[in-house]
Amino acid sequence: LGEKLRELLLVEPMRPETEALLMFAVRQEHVATVIGPALAQGVWVVCDRFSDASFAYQGGGRGLLPERLGVLEQWVHGDLQPDLTLLFDVATAQARARVASHTVVPDRFEQERAPFFEAVRAAYLERARSAPQRIRIVDAAQPLSEVARQVQAAVWQLLQADAAASN
Amino acid sequence: LGEKLRELLLVEPMRPETEALLMFAVRQEHVATVIGPALAQGVWVVCDRFSDASFAYQGGGRGLLPERLGVLEQWVHGDLQPDLTLLFDVATAQARARVASHTVVPDRFEQERAPFFEAVRAAYLERARSAPQRIRIVDAAQPLSEVARQVQAAVWQLLQADAAASN
Numbered sequence: 104l105g106e107k108l109r110e111l112l113l114v115e116p117m118r119p120e121t122e123a124l125l126m127f128a129v130r131q132e133h134v135a136t137v138i139g140p141a142l143a144q145g146v147w148v149v150c151d152r153f154s155d156a157s158f159a160y161q162g163g164g165r166g167l168l169p170e171r172l173g174v175l176e177q178w179v180h181g182d183l184q185p186d187l188t189l190l191f192d193v194a195t196a197q198a199r200a201r202v203a204s205h206t207v208v209p210d211r212f213e214q215e216r217a218p219f220f221e222a223v224r225a226a227y228l229e230r231a232r233s234a235p236q237r238i239r240i241v242d243a244a245q246p247l248s249e250v251a252r253q254v255q256a257a258v259w260q261l262l263q264a265d266a267a268a269s270n
Numbered sequence: 271l272g273e274k275l276r277e278l279l280l281v282e283p284m285r286p287e288t289e290a291l292l293m294f295a296v297r298q299e300h301v302a303t304v305i306g307p308a309l310a311q312g313v314w315v316v317c318d319r320f321s322d323a324s325f326a327y328q329g330g331g332r333g334l335l336p337e338r339l340g341v342l343e344q345w346v347h348g349d350l351q352p353d354l355t356l357l358f359d360v361a362t363a364q365a366r367a368r369v370a371s372h373t374v375v376p377d378r379f380e381q382e383r384a385p386f387f388e389a390v391r392a393a394y395l396e397r398a399r400s401a402p403q404r405i406r407i408v409d410a411a412q413p414l415s416e417v418a419r420q421v422q423a424a425v426w427q428l429l430q431a432d433a434a435a436s437n
Contacts, residue, residue, distance in 0.1 A: 104278065104282045104283075104284050104288070107278060107282070108278070108292075111271065111274060111275070115271045115274070116271075117271050117299060118298065118299060118302045118303075120298050120302070120346070121271070121295050121298045121299045121302070124291055124292075124294055124295035124298055124346075125275075125291075125292070125295050127291055128288050128291035128292050128295060131285065131287050131288045131291055132284060132285060132288045135285045135287070135288070136285075171345070174341060174345055175345070178338070178341055178342070179287070179291075
């Protein structure tokens, strides 16, 4: 179901509100069938994109207010939030060049123009400012080895804090 | 898009919450692209099922709380409500016999069992009790001519009230 919804989201034109409802429907199903059961078993979950992406794309990119998106976020996963979110930040021109270098057919989002991606990036950074404890910004313009080092440092810090909280 | 989402809703197994989000996504798109523009032109809109159906099926049938569904209803169409809703009520056994008489392949909802439809009917009637001015219950066990007469009377009453309000 998630794959079929994602497919619709990537190809069908639709209103921003509809896009937001579908994104959160995909997330609802993902939390209920994958993330929730894994957490219940004590498994660590690493997720490529979560609700911050909706605040960036449907919020910044499509113009929906953060307060409206917050209603859906609350409806779908309540107080469940990631312990740590890594935001890989890079200038949009550089990001688009990277995407173009390995994308054959761009989807409905990848076809957007520069102002859309600037707004998405700005909304991501704004979201990071509003949750500095959870969201760590990683400078993704750096060489891969340096990006990896920063990721390791952030994860290590989380584990240390977790260990300290357990003692 | 609406048709594709409806298709998924009718065949794919999913969580009640996901079902509710998809139902309201369909409704969002329908209000934005069909109902809203028609109303803006002064056209009268007659709609076969609206949000009351979500309170009946995803609420009564699937067990989601009316308060949770009310959040999505508010999110999607705010204060836009029908001027008049006709609820064609009939005992579930009789309704199912009618459906069976002209349905070849039952969809995911039609495949449900009797308690599901009893709960759907109860939720519809509860919803009618909570909005007696808007929702008129029509006894659909009666002969078609009598059902038609009751519909005409309800619509006539709405037009009279509308005319009185305009004067």
